[in-house]
Amino acid sequence: MNWGSAGEFFAMGGYAFYVWGSFGVTALFLLVEVVMVVHRKRTIVQRLGRRMRMQAEVKQ
Amino acid sequence: MRQINWFKYSSPATFYPLAGKLIPYFAALAAALTVAGLYLGFFVAPTDYKQGEGYRIIFIHVPAAWMSMFIYVVMAAYAGMGLVFNTRLSSLMATALAPTGALFTFLALWTGALWGKPMWGAWWVWDARLTSELILLFLYIGFMSLKAAIDDPRRAARASGLLAIIGVINVPIIYKSVEWWNTLHQGATIKSSGTSMETTMLTAMLVMTLAMWMYTIAVVLARVRCEILEAERDTEWVATELGKSP
Numbered sequence: 033m034n035w036g037s038a039g040e041f042f043a044m045g046g047y048a049f050y051v052w053g054s055f056g057v058t059a060l061f062l063l064v065e066v067v068m069v070v071h072r073k074r075t076i077v078q079r080l081g082r083r084m085r086m087q088a089e090v091k092q
Numbered sequence: 093m094r095q096i097n098w099f100k101y102s103s104p105a106t107f108y109p110l111a112g113k114l115i116p117y118f119a120a121l122a123a124a125l126t127v128a129g130l131y132l133g134f135f136v137a138p139t140d141y142k143q144g145e146g147y148r149i150i151f152i153h154v155p156a157a158w159m160s161m162f163i164y165v166v167m168a169a170y171a172g173m174g175l176v177f178n179t180r181l182s183s184l185m186a187t188a189l190a191p192t193g194a195l196f197t198f199l200a201l202w203t204g205a206l207w208g209k210p211m212w213g214a215w216w217v218w219d220a221r222l223t224s225e226l227i228l229l230f231l232y233i234g235f236m237s238l239k240a241a242i243d244d245p246r247r248a249a250r251a252s253g254l255l256a257i258i259g260v261i262n263v264p265i266i267y268k269s270v271e272w273w274n275t276l277h278q279g280a281t282i283k284s285s286g287t288s289m290e291t292t293m294l295t296a297m298l299v300m301t302l303a304m305w306m307y308t309i310a311v312v313l314a315r316v317r318c319e320i321l322e323a324e325r326d327t328e329w330v331a332t333e334l335g336k337s338p
Contacts, residue, residue: 051145058202061198
């Protein structure tokens with residue numbers, strides 16, 4: 033174990049800004065990417081579904 | 093003997109449901125490996141005798157940099173297959189890989205800046221390693237912009253595919269830059285002759301690399317499903333597929 037306390041852990045031996053800036057931005061961006069892909073999938077399915085229904089109406 | 097049809101899964105219609113089934117497994121692996129890698133990186137790997145706790149940036153910096161180069165090679169390989177065999181799925185895969193590759197390139201540069209500042213005293217230097225990695229980011233952006241700028245999908249795939257293949261030359265340059273030029277960036281820690289790293293540090297780094305690898309597979313499979321739906325929107329199977337799950 034490297035840390036005596038939670039405070040010591042978050043202080044990262046004085047490198048808190050650099051270490052948490054690296055891990056934090058990485059976590060944030062990966063999360064944003066996942067949200068964007070999930071959102072895109074949902075939008076495409078909705079749009080194509082609407083298109084299909086419209087084409088079905090035209091055929092009738 | 094049963095014949096295996098290798099081209100079966102190169103058809104978008106068969107690949108789409110397969111990709112959908114695989115995503116949860118890769119996502120779960122990515123999550124488990126991230127937890128394990130972070131635990132090893134923060135709680136098991138010891139403090140560095142020279143860089144103190146600041147060195148822990150390595151556990152995302154090096155995996156992100158590796159992924160940025162690896163994804164580029166895979167992307168160019170798919171683009172090449174698309175050009176040679178004219179398979180639709182290949183260029184869709186190349187398109188799906190590019191944003192994640194660009195993201196890892198950005199993260200390698202970002203974490204590099206945050207590591208460079210306390211250790212070298214500079215966020216950025218125009219050093220061979222850093223500059224060639226920046227060029228990699230521009231190659232990803234160029235690939236995506238070129239693809240988006242051309243309306244005809246086949247022409248877009250051909251032009252961007254060519255750019256991707258030519259850009260591959262940059263990958264060995266990044267890799268070897270620390271040997272070929274005098275740079276501020278440190279040399280390779282892991283060489284064929286062995287590594288100069290402490291075992292737990294090395295393990296943490298490799299586990300984080302695997303985690304990012306699994307993450308990449310999961311997110312790229314999800315994105316290629318979007319690309320497939322858009323490319324094949326007028327086909328019968330997409331209509332059936334969307335009818336199944338509204």
